[in-house]
Amino acid sequence: MAFEDPRGVPLTAASAESVRAYEEALDRILAFAGDPVGALDRLTERDPACVQAHLAKAAIHAWALHPSFVGRAREALDLARKAGPLLDHERRQAAAVEAWLDGRYADAGREFDALLAAQPRHLTALFFAHQADFFAGRTGALEARPRRTLEALTADRPGRSFVLGMWAFGLEENGRFAEAEEAGREAVAAAPHDVWAIHAVGHVLEETGRSAEGIRWYGERERDWAENSYFAVHNAWHLALYHLDREETGAVLAVYDRFLTPGRRSILLNLCDGAALLWRLHLAGLAVGDRWESLAEAFAAKYRPGCHVFDDVHAMFAFVGAGETAKATRLMADLAAIAEGVDDRALQVRRAGLPVCRAIAAFGRSDWRSAVDLLSGLGADGLLMTGSRAQRDILELTLIEAAIRAGDRSLARDLLERRLQRKPESRRIRRDLRRLAA
Ligand SMILES: [Fe+2]
Structure with a gap:
């Protein structure tokens, strides 16, 4: 039977109760809270005809970006199709997830474009798009998609x-910091x-160097x-970045130990945050004890090359940080083979993953000289490493440190002075400028 969700989007389900249960699961998805897969499992058990619940499960597993979840994503897609006939937006969601699993990222984007043009209030599709x-690495769409949904969604x-929160992030990634902050604060006031x-x-507080405010926020x-x-x-990682900018090393490590230490439940993106933080400490010449070793071990257990370029790069930070030269060499050989492929994933590896x-x-x-040359040569391809501005900033930080150590003072000074304009309160930048002047 066809029902409608509270925003007027048609849903296939056996009962109105399933529509209510789906809305609760969607709230968890949008809020990154609790266990949305558990809620969706319970729903599909009671109502196998709830196509949207199968599709949401498929999407969650697909965007977990890990090979161990690919089978579960495809299984959920099969169940959705068997529960059909599918509505047009359900068919497009299935096609988008399938394209993503195949590494056809542009195709996935096009399916979402068509779906949201017809159903702009479809919050599940918007979230996964x-x-x-x-x-x-589609920065423009991060702002445009939520904006179009906001235009179609009355207060x-x-x-x-939640859409306002997505729009805030999109504005921030497009450098529109004041508007981003306003939208983000409004979203948090509505849903803390x-x-x-x-x-x-x-992110706005990070990009504008307001680290004291960030710690307070x-x-x-x-x-x-x-x-x-x-x-x-990931939010803890942002908190640690403010402390790092203020050269509060003890506080950085305290955040790492409390939130980022790898554990049984860590997902790959958590390990990436850990590597990104330890590498920043490494660049600052700070010792991190045996943290690199346990992180590299966790990567070796959970990570497989070529699933997503962002993970590839961060696995490399972990292996090099831990002095695991053999693993690092093997990873580069694996990536060189993956880069020969023809899909969008291979393109990201070829143009960003491998040189990085x-x-x-x-x-x-x-x-240091080779590091400078490779990172300077990236240009706009650095965007293909994906991740946010703050995450990709690790490339510039590494370039600056390599330039200082290579004796390329004019490049280092140029980069640091431009950074200081963006982050005038930064203690870290001023310290590096003093190193250059010495
Ligand atoms: Fe972030």
């Missing part, structure tokens, strides 16, 4: 503030547990982002 845009419709909106404001609402959320590790990994390896063997 937003994630897809993020992991495919009284449930879920609107919206960790994506908390994160969007966190996260400190004041720790219960909202740090508890019952599988996005907590080679630069990390060069940095690891103190070949």
Whole structure:
């Protein structure tokens, strides 16, 4: 039977109760809270005809970006199709997930474009399209998609503030910091547990170098982002970045030990945050004890090359940081083979993943000049590493440190002075400028 969700989007299900249960699961998806897969499992058990629940499960597993979830994503797609006949938007969601699993990121984006043009208030599709845009490096779409949905969604419709949070992040990634901060703060005021909106404001504070405010922003609402959320590790990573900028090393390590230490439940993206933080400490010449070793071990257990370029690069940081030269060399050989492919995943590896990994390896063997050349040569392809501005900033930070150590003072000074304009309060930048002047 066809029902409608609270925003007027048609849903196939056996009962109105399933529509209500799906809305609850969707709230968890949008808030990165609790266990949305568990909620969807219970729903499909009671109502196998609820196509949207199968599709959401498929999407969650597909955007987990890990080979061990691919089978579960395809299984959920099969169940959705068997529960059919599918509505047009359901068919397009299935096609988008399938394209993503095949590494055809542009095709996935096109399916979402068509779906959202017909159903702009489809919040599940918007959420996963937003994630897809993020992991495919489509910066413009991060802003445009949520904006179009906001235009179609009146203020009284449930879920609107989550869209505002997505829009805030999109604005931030497109450098529109003041508008991003305003939208993000409005979203957090409407839904304090919206960790994506908390994160969007966190990004603005990072990009504009307002680290004291950032520490306050996260400190004041720790219960909202740090508890019952599988996005907590990434928000903690942002908190650690502010402390790093203020050269508060003890606080950085305390955040790492509390939130980022690899554990049984760590997902790959958590390990990436850990590597990104330890590498920044490494660049600053700070010792991190045996943290690299346990992180590299966790990567070796969970990571497989070529699933997503962002993971490839961060696995490389971990292997080089831990001095695991053999693993680092093997990874580069695997990536060189993957780069020969023809899909969008291969393109990301060819143009960004491989040169970045080679630069990390060069940095690891103190070949500062090669690291400088490889990172300077990236140009706009650096975007294909994907991730946010703050995550890709690790490329510039590595370039600056390599330039200083290579004796390329004019390049280092140029980069640092431009950074200081963006982040005038930064202690870290001023220290590096003093090193150059010495
Ligand atoms: Fe972030």
